[in-house]
Amino acid sequence: MLIIHSDKCTACGICETSCAFGAITIQNDCAVVNECCTLCGACVENCPTQALSIETAEKRKQVDIDNYSGIMVFAEYRHGDVAPVSYELLGIGRKLADKRGVKLSVVLPGGNVTSYASGLIAAGADTVLLVEHPMLEQFREDIYAAVLEQVIGEHKPEVVLAGATAIGRSVIPYVANAIDAGLTADCTRLEIREEDGMLLQTRPAFGGNIMATIECPHTRPQMATVRPKVMAPAVPDLSRTGEIFQVQVPERCLQSKIEVLDSVINHDDQVNIQEVETLVAGGRGLESEKGFTLIRALAHELGGAVAASRAAVDSGWIPYPHQVGQTGKTVSPKLYIACGISGAVQHAVGMQSAEIVVAINRDSEAPIFNIATYGVVGDLYEVVPQLIKRLQEIKK
Amino acid sequence: MHIIVCVKQVPDAKDVRLDPVTNTLAREGVDSIMNPYDRHALEEAVAIKEQQGGTVTVITMGPPQAEAVLREAIACGADDGVLISDRAFAGADTWATSYTLANAVKTLGAFDLILCGKQAIDGDTAQVGPGLAYRLQVPFATCIQKTRKVSSASIEVERMMDDGFDVLRLPLPALMTVVKDINEPRVASLKGKMKAKKAEIRKFSAADIGADPQCIGLAGSPTQVVRVFSPEARGDRKIFSGSVEEQVDQLVECLKAYL
Ligand SMILES: Cc1cc2nc3c(=O)[nH]c(=O)nc-3n(C[C@H](O)[C@H](O)[C@H](O)COP(=O)(O)OP(=O)(O)OC[C@H]3O[C@@H](n4cnc5c(N)ncnc54)[C@H](O)[C@@H]3O)c2cc1C
Numbered sequence: 001m002l003i004i005h006s007d008k009c010t011a012c013g014i015c016e017t018s019c020a021f022g023a024i025t026i027q028n029d030c031a032v033v034n035e036c037c038t039l040c041g042a043c044v045e046n047c048p049t050q051a052l053s054i055e056t057a058e059k060r061k062q063v064d065i066d067n068y069s070g071i072m073v074f075a076e077y078r079h080g081d082v083a084p085v086s087y088e089l090l091g092i093g094r095k096l097a098d099k100r101g102v103k104l105s106v107v108l109p110g111g112n113v114t115s116y117a118s119g120l121i122a123a124g125a126d127t128v129l130l131v132e133h134p135m136l137e138q139f140r141e142d143i144y145a146a147v148l149e150q151v152i153g154e155h156k157p158e159v160v161l162a163g164a165t166a167i168g169r170s171v172i173p174y175v176a177n178a179i180d181a182g183l184t185a186d187c188t189r190l191e192i193r194e195e196d197g198m199l200l201q202t203r204p205a206f207g208g209n210i211m212a213t214i215e216c217p218h219t220r221p222q223m224a225t226v227r228p229k230v231m232a233p234a235v236p237d238l239s240r241t242g243e244i245f246q247v248q249v250p251e252r253c254l255q256s257k258i259e260v261l262d263s264v265i266n267h268d269d270q271v272n273i274q275e276v277e278t279l280v281a282g283g284r285g286l287e288s289e290k291g292f293t294l295i296r297a298l299a300h301e302l303g304g305a306v307a308a309s310r311a312a313v314d315s316g317w318i319p320y321p322h323q324v325g326q327t328g329k330t331v332s333p334k335l336y337i338a339c340g341i342s343g344a345v346q347h348a349v350g351m352q353s354a355e356i357v358v359a360i361n362r363d364s365e366a367p368i369f370n371i372a373t374y375g376v377v378g379d380l381y382e383v384v385p386q387l388i389k390r391l392q393e394i395k396k
Numbered sequence: 397m398h399i400i401v402c403v404k405q406v407p408d409a410k411d412v413r414l415d416p417v418t419n420t421l422a423r424e425g426v427d428s429i430m431n432p433y434d435r436h437a438l439e440e441a442v443a444i445k446e447q448q449g450g451t452v453t454v455i456t457m458g459p460p461q462a463e464a465v466l467r468e469a470i471a472c473g474a475d476d477g478v479l480i481s482d483r484a485f486a487g488a489d490t491w492a493t494s495y496t497l498a499n500a501v502k503t504l505g506a507f508d509l510i511l512c513g514k515q516a517i518d519g520d521t522a523q524v525g526p527g528l529a530y531r532l533q534v535p536f537a538t539c540i541q542k543t544r545k546v547s548s549a550s551i552e553v554e555r556m557m558d559d560g561f562d563v564l565r566l567p568l569p570a571l572m573t574v575v576k577d578i579n580e581p582r583v584a585s586l587k588g589k590m591k592a593k594k595a596e597i598r599k600f601s602a603a604d605i606g607a608d609p610q611c612i613g614l615a616g617s618p619t620q621v622v623r624v625f626s627p628e629a630r631g632d633r634k635i636f637s638g639s640v641e642e643q644v645d646q647l648v649e650c651l652k653a654y655l
């Protein structure tokens with residue numbers, strides 16, 4: 001709990017303002033903590049007189065962290081293909097492995113996956129662990145968890161990375177609990193700390209309004225999920241060499257209580273906005289569904305696809321698969337043109353890694369201009385048609 | 397059928413931001429609400445109860461004032477609520493939260509189904525549901541967008557995937573987390589509100605649920621926050637000025653290399 005050393009407290013109030021949870025107040029010239037305290041430690045760090053400390057009666061069970069070595073990536077297979085995020089994980093995994101001077105392995109469970117092994121090595125893996133079985137053709141939480149638990153238990157990696165996808169976000173937290181490991185969701189940055197080799201995991205919190213850096217001091221492996229399109233995949237190097245293993249898992253790992261009755265692919269939204277180089281996005285500023293006709297025309301002119309803010313999706317002007325942001329998709333196109341979008345942080349976290357951001361907004365104070373490379377201040381219904389006209393002229 | 401719904405009280409996320417000058421969280425006027433996804437979990441539980449008969453118990457781990465979300469849930473159709481509250485739970489990450497909720501569920505006895513929201517909007521982790529399923533050793537599935545069929549022995553559901561959806565059948569007892577598409581939560585009825593006012597909320601402390609002190613709160617959490625900061629802004633920016641024509645001309649000039 002949070003201990004307040006009243007002899008040292010000067011009632012300066014810094015702890016009160018530094019508390020995110022409203023858990024500290026100054027009463028009768030001394031800090032007082034209430035039950036909202038989450039023991040985050042922000043006040044302890046900020047107290048100029050060291051009047052605060054956190055004490056835990058019990059220490060968490062610790063594992064011998066020296067027994068764990070190497071970086072492991074969980075590669076995802078579905079409907080006959082390896083998910084692109086797997087190659088992105090190998091990109092960052094390679095960097096972490098080099099920094100630590102350890103090996104990078106990748107585990108790929110699936111029905112028939114041998115043919116992917118060389119591509120995974122070209123993308124950075126030193127070791128490919130293939131787990132092939134007809135039961136693994138479709139994703140089921142229980143057997144995927146059992147397989148991963150088995151492989152992690154055998155190889156004892158210090159770090160395990162997975163995609164923050166429907167599959168990764170489902171099975172990985174189960175595995176983390178099963179092996180008593182710490183897990184950080186949706187990381188946007190991963191680094192190794194020089195002094196002790198600890199993995200520093202940075203992620204957005206509170207809908208992207210703040211960033212938090214997290215570590216797992218006492219447990220191994222250090223586990224993290226990473227959103228698709230946040231990390232860059234390495235350029236494939238076909239001259240790389242590596243080892244390929246067919247992993248046999250015990251039969252009991254392959255028994256499932258879950259029946260997959262059907263597996264449906266949505267075809268209505270053919271274009272995946274995460275895969276294109278140019279996106280034209282519309283927001284509430286369009287004021288109606290018709291506005292997307294204009295957005296589509298511009299996207300067409302640029303050979304790109306259409307994206308949207310949540311406000312536009314919530315208004316029913318365009319379906320959810322087009323939504324960019326905290327609760328939508330993360331995109332990193334070369335060019336992102338935001339039309340009538342204010343640039344709320346929840347939207348920004350989904351698109352700020354675009355190479356070039358163009359903002360078109362009539363409010364020069366809109367936050368989108370803080371993250372835009374180029375800003376046009378004006379009514380989008382004048383700007384966009386004019387832009388289309390100029391682009392057509394250039395083509396001729 | 398006994399259905400347990402896990403609900404969390406969260407700060408209304410859109411109001412939380414870091415003050416860029418002092419680097420502290422600006423928390424003025426931040427309301428506490430029931431996690432939006434949990435409303436949908438609750439609605440689904442109540443709908444299943446109405447069809448199958450049984451009871452819906454809502455549980456929450458949080459400070460004493462989290463009792464408010466339990467009463468709100470009762471007003472919207474839950475039968476009873478359990479507040480899992482103890483100073484020793486403070487600082488819990490998703491691992492310790494899963495452990496604590498699991499112990500509380502075990503203390504409550506048998507259940508057929510546990511429903512959670514897909515994620516809590518304060519952390520957006522989506523980790524507590526699957527963690528709880530492990531602790532209770534029941535089959536589970538996340539991101540359920542539709543319940544197709546329920547019987548006393550099994551449940552048939554549609555689970556959202558990145559490229560479509562899967563149709564699954566799980567034997568009961570099981571655990572599921574739900575997305576917002578699953579239903580439209582009802583608003584509390586007057587009768588519900590009366591019931592909520594009078595309801596007796598059970599309270600569990602760490603000792604009541606037989607929790608190992610090494611597994612709860614900050615001490616039990618494998619992950620630890622070491623730094624909190626504001627997202628960075630982009631460096632090199634160019635905001636044009638002039639007439640629409642002039643601005644578009646400048647933009648096209650700058651974009652030429654990329655067209
Ligand atoms: C937990 C949480 C998660 C969220 N997740 C997401 C998410 O994933 N994605 C997302 O986008 N949002 C998300 N949001 C919502 C986000 O906070 C904003 O509300 C949303 O992004 C606003 O959308 P908008 O910019 O289109 O609308 P507004 O904020 O209303 O902005 C409209 C803009 O259009 C401009 N405008 C109006 N008319 C014109 C015109 N004729 N010409 C030019 N400009 C014009 C206005 O000046 C204004 O800046 C989330 C919120 C929360 C709390």
Ligand SMILES: Nc1ncnc2c1ncn2[C@@H]1O[C@H](COP(=O)(O)O)[C@@H](O)[C@H]1O
Pocket residue numbers: 402403404431433434437455456457458490493497511512513514515516517519520521522523524525
């Ligand atoms: N403290 C808590 N009390 C009750 N349920 C919780 C708590 N934390 C998380 N949950 C449940 O787990 C889901 C996922 O939360 P999270 O993993 O924190 O994103 C939520 O939607 C709730 O259903």
